[in-house]
Each structure stands twice: as C-alpha cells, then as structure tokens.
Amino acid sequence: MSIDTGAPPSPSTQDSEDSRQWTARVRRSAESAFPPDRLLPDRQPAYMASWIYVFGVLTVVSLAWVIITGCVLAVMGPSWWHVSSVGLFVNSLHLWSVEAFFFFMVIHLWGKFFMAAWRGNRRLTWVTGVVSFLVSVGAAFTGYLSQQNFDSQWISTQAKDGINATGAGAVWNVLNFGQMLMWHIVLLPIVVALIVGLHVLLVRRRGIVPPFELAKNGDEPEKAAAGTDPA
Amino acid sequence: MSRGARGRPRFNPDRDVEEWKGAYVPYDILKEAFVAFLAVAALIALLAIVFSSPDEHAVTLKSWSAVDPVDFAQTAVTELDGTSGTATYGPPYNATPDASQHIGFFEPNQWLGVHQPVDTAQDFVIGPLRTLPNQPATQLAITAYENAPAAQQTAWTTAYEKAVANATDVRGRLHVPVGRYGPVGRIIGSLTAMSQTGGLDGTLLSNGQFYNTNYTKPLLFLADGNYLAARADSQHLSGDQWGMMNETGNYPGQAWLWLYTMWYQVPPMNTSSNGDLEVWGIMMLLSLGFVFLPFIPFLRSIPRWTRVYKLIWRRHYRELAAS
Numbered sequence: 001m002s003i004d005t006g007a008p009p010s011p012s013t014q015d016s017e018d019s020r021q022w023t024a025r026v027r028r029s030a031e032s033a034f035p036p037d038r039l040l041p042d043r044q045p046a047y048m049a050s051w052i053y054v055f056g057v058l059t060v061v062s063l064a065w066v067i068i069t070g071c072v073l074a075v076m077g078p079s080w081w082h083v084s085s086v087g088l089f090v091n092s093l094h095l096w097s098v099e100a101f102f103f104f105m106v107i108h109l110w111g112k113f114f115m116a117a118w119r120g121n122r123r124l125t126w127v128t129g130v131v132s133f134l135v136s137v138g139a140a141f142t143g144y145l146s147q148q149n150f151d152s153q154w155i156s157t158q159a160k161d162g163i164n165a166t167g168a169g170a171v172w173n174v175l176n177f178g179q180m181l182m183w184h185i186v187l188l189p190i191v192v193a194l195i196v197g198l199h200v201l202l203v204r205r206r207g208i209v210p211p212f213e214l215a216k217n218g219d220e221p222e223k224a225a226a227g228t229d230p231a
Numbered sequence: 232m233s234r235g236a237r238g239r240p241r242f243n244p245d246r247d248v249e250e251w252k253g254a255y256v257p258y259d260i261l262k263e264a265f266v267a268f269l270a271v272a273a274l275i276a277l278l279a280i281v282f283s284s285p286d287e288h289a290v291t292l293k294s295w296s297a298v299d300p301v302d303f304a305q306t307a308v309t310e311l312d313g314t315s316g317t318a319t320y321g322p323p324y325n326a327t328p329d330a331s332q333h334i335g336f337f338e339p340n341q342w343l344g345v346h347q348p349v350d351t352a353q354d355f356v357i358g359p360l361r362t363l364p365n366q367p368a369t370q371l372a373i374t375a376y377e378n379a380p381a382a383q384q385t386a387w388t389t390a391y392e393k394a395v396a397n398a399t400d401v402r403g404r405l406h407v408p409v410g411r412y413g414p415v416g417r418i419i420g421s422l423t424a425m426s427q428t429g430g431l432d433g434t435l436l437s438n439g440q441f442y443n444t445n446y447t448k449p450l451l452f453l454a455d456g457n458y459l460a461a462r463a464d465s466q467h468l469s470g471d472q473w474g475m476m477n478e479t480g481n482y483p484g485q486a487w488l489w490l491y492t493m494w495y496q497v498p499p500m501n502t503s504s505n506g507d508l509e510v511w512g513i514m515m516l517l518s519l520g521f522v523f524l525p526f527i528p529f530l531r532s533i534p535r536w537t538r539v540y541k542l543i544w545r546r547h548y549r550e551l552a553a554s
Contacts, residue, residue: 044258045251047547054267061268065275082286091286092279095482100275102487114539118525120248130522137487144485150287151479154463157454158470165332165507167339169323170346175451178444210251211544212244212535214551 039204047211052111055104056203062101063196067189069094074185078148098140105133117209125206128199135191142184145174156180245531287466287479292435292449295458296426300405301398303426304419306456308395310351311376311418312388317451318351324451325349332508340508347447355452356422359434369421372414379413387413395419403427470495490517 018024072090073081081087109129118126144155156174163169173179240247296303309315321330323346331341357373360366376384391412398407405423407416425431435449453459460469468474475492478484491514500506524530534540541548 041260042257043255046254046256046550047251047544048256048258049546050543052543054263057264057267058271061264061271062275064268065271088283088286089279092282092284093275095284096275096278096282097271099278099483100271106487111543113524114534114537115543116245116531116534116540118531119244119246123525126525127522130524134518134522137485140485140487147286149285149289149479150462150466151285151468153289153450153453154459154468154474157450157459158474162507162511164320164323164340165505166511167343169340170343173323173347173445173447175347175447176445181444210248211547212540213249214548 033205034201038207041204045208045210048208052107052115053208055108055111058104059101059108060196060200062097062104063192065097066094066101067193069097070185070189078146078181082148098143102136102140105136109133115209116212119209120206122202122206122209125199125202128195128202132192132195132199135188135195139184139188139192142180142188145180146177146184148177152177245528245535246525282482285478285480285482290453290459290462291429292426292431292452293429295453295456296423296431297403299456299458300400300403300423300427301395302456302458304395304398304405304407304423305392306452307356307419307422308388308391308415310355310452310455311357311415312385312392313352315351315455317349317455323347332505334505334508334512337508349448349451351452354448355435356418359425359431360418360421362434363421363425363430366421369417372417372421375414376418383413386411387415391415391419471501490514 019028069090073087073094076084076087076090081091112126112129141155141159145152145159159174160169163172163174292303306315310318313319317324319327319330321327322340322344325348326345331338333341357377360369360373363369376387379387390410391407394408394410394412394416398405400406405420407420410416422431425434432449435452436443436446438445463469463474464472466479467477468479470492473489473492473496475488475495476484476486491510494500494510494513495506500509503509520527520530
C-alpha cells in the first residue's frame, strides 16, 4: 500500500499536453525569468561600488515604513491621531517616512538618470520607476487631503481649480474627504505597491546597468562597437 | 534604428551596453535591506520625536463667523446674489457660461459638465435658513426675497453689499449700517447667527442621510471668503509664496511639487485666466517626456555628455586605468 504524501506528481510524468496549460506556461516563464540566484543574488558586478546604489533600497524600505505606519493609522481610524498623543506620534512617523521616501527616491532617480540606467534593454525599468514616482506624488497628495485639518482644507480648496480645469473634477472631487481617503488608503497604495514591485522585479531580471565603456583616451564613451547587448 | 554592415543594430552608447565580463563581488542583498530598514526606522523615529508633525485645527463656518462676522456676511450675500467665486465657477459646480478654463478649443471641464451641482443661494443661504424653527421673521424675509422680481433682488443685495462693507464687529455680533436692502439684512443676519451657533456646519453637510463624508459645500463656502486665504497667507501657504511646497508651521510640505508650483510663478501662467490648465498641460507633457526619456534622442544623451557618471563609477574607472 502506498501512502499519499499530498505531493503532486512530478511534472516530468505529466502528458505533454499539460505543458500547454496556462499554469505550466506561467511557471516555466517565471522560472526562466527569475531563477533563484537572480531573484536573490549573492554576487554583484564589481562596478556596483558607490553610495548612490544605496538610495534604491532606502526608497523601498522607506515605502515599507510608509505602509506600516499608514496601516497603524488605518487600524485606529482617521480621527485618532488628532486626539491621541500616541496617534500623533504614529502620524509623525508616517509623515517623516513619506518625506524620507521622496528624498531617497528623487536621489535614486537622479542617480539612475546620470547612469543612463535604461541602457541595455532596461527601458521598462526606467519607465516603471518614473511612473511609480508620479503615482506616489498622487498618493501623497491624497494623504494631505485626508488630514482633516486646516492644511487639508487649504490644499483641497486650492487644488480643486487645477483638477477641475483638466475635467478630472467631474469624477475626482478633491473636496470629498471620503473619496480622497479611499484613494489614499486603498487604490493608490495598491498601484504604488504593484508598480514598485514590478520595478524591483525588473531590476532583478535585467541587473544593474554597467558603466559607460570609455574609449582608448579614457574620455568619451565608445561611439560604435559590433552588435548590442540584449542584456 | 540604424544598422551596421551585416544588418545588426549599430551600437548606440545611449541605448546599448557591452556585456559585463569583469569581476563579481559578494553582496548580501537581504542583509543590506534589513540594515536599511532599521536605519530608516531610526531616522524617522528621531525626526518624529524631535519635530512631531503639524496639526493646525480646521476652520469651521462657526469659528469663521465668530472671529470675522463681517467677512462672513460679505461672503454670504455674494452667495445669495450669485456673484461669489463658487456661484460663477462653472463646471463641475454649475453651468455658468464661459467660465471654464480652455486652451483654444480644448475645454475639457466644459465638455464634462456639471457633476457636483451647487446652487449657492439655495444650498448655502436659503435652504439652511428654511430649516430654522420658530423664526417667523426670517421665514417672512426669505419669502419676500424669493417672491421679489430679479431686479428688486439685485437692488437689495447691491445695497446690502455697500452697507456691509462698512459693517462692524462688536464682540462677535454683526452691525450693518442702515440701508435700503429690504429683507436681505434679516436673511444674512440670521445666517450669521445660525453659523455662530454651529448650525450651518451641520446643515451644509446634510445630504438626507445620517453619515456623510463629502465636505464639498462647506469647503466651497469657506473658500469664497477672505478668512481662509488670510490664514493660509499667514502660514506661507499662498500660491505666490510657493505654498504648494509648504506646510503649516515650519514643516516641509510637498517639496516634490517644486516644478509644478514654479510654473504658477512665471508669465504668462501667473496672470492667465487659464493658468491652471496651462500648467497642467505643461506638466503632462514634461511627465510624458520623463517617462519616455529613454526613447527620446538628445535627451537620452545628456547623461553621457554631462559625464556625472564618471563620478558615480570613479572607482571602476580608476581600477580600469590601473589595470
């Protein structure tokens, strides 16, 4: 009598038809794109020796703190931080993690710009990075609108003119606290997390962009060489 | 894409890279992330302990009408006669003709129309006063105003606007010089008194249901007055103070909006009646350029020309030169 261990049969024993399954195809693609040593590498190219590389991971961990402190505020409700000293402290952590997030992200972006980090088939990595910055601006903006204090009153009554001028005010009412709060704590964080997640996966997939190759005189990057690196 | 002699794409240093064949060094990515996580925790905890965060109390219609009843009354009469900022705003609040911002034929606000309808006379003045019990004189004044011809209504509100310009605030009570403003004096006086009790805040939020989270109407009313703007100005939050980047007190605000707010400081946007749409148009184009920068010739060459990369990879180039 054989004992059922609960493990599925080995893929190699399956019919070849099964290999056309959506599930099988996605698994094969994921294994091909992200082998474990690429997803969690323990080696990096030697040129990756600059403080500028730290700002990428600082941006990601700042985002983690933004989400953690935001979740604590969400657990206790939107009015908690106005009436509780603990709530005010958590709100302060949330504020400063947002400031840190943008500070690190902007330095990271400038660093990547001056590295021309889109080279070598890394254009989508750049695109997702910039889009995550733009969506984060929107997420932060809705946070300012959700404060329920004078600041949010002033920002919303001023911002409505710009939003309305584009026509977006027809559906996106910055004076509607409930709508802005939902965008801030549900919709935009989901979008930011998805895009940042995709961005990090692309970084792992494509690797870190190599330096410009210098010509013989050590001054200018090579203008022409045979072929390209699909990286 | 230009191609070489054998049909292969020609190497473009702003698009392509040579495959890295140099050394690899040990790198503990999870340890780096964990240390960074703790370092950022320490940083934000330190900033939170030392600086806390700002929380300037919200302005209410009650506090506004108590602190500055003259400004409140001056604003209220413009809501009644339809000359306030909100009353003449156009979409999405009302259908005021030619009020939408536009660039040539491009007029998205007008195209999308009214979606948050606001009738300032009914919603901000007459409707709230109609909810007041045991005030027959006020109800008679409203009826007289509503039954009067439009020209008479305008004559009354114009006379009241002149009179209220010389009104005084005596210990929180509004004193308006006598004039030929008919029932308007009673209407605005009652609205001011109602607001000072806090009743107007609740009434403007009321939507017929118990719960409400939409503050559109009270915020529009507040924004039509000078009190909110004066308070913002004292907190360096006004547009000409680059207020979009600022925060109440001395806290950093949305500093990342520096480019957006900069366009509001320069001609022609700083004086244009279509300034918001023009600034948004510029920012949309710049944002698209930023997103698709790797595909744009010239712009994608800037990193190579500026040579800042030599500073970033200075150790690599030094070792390359030494070898």
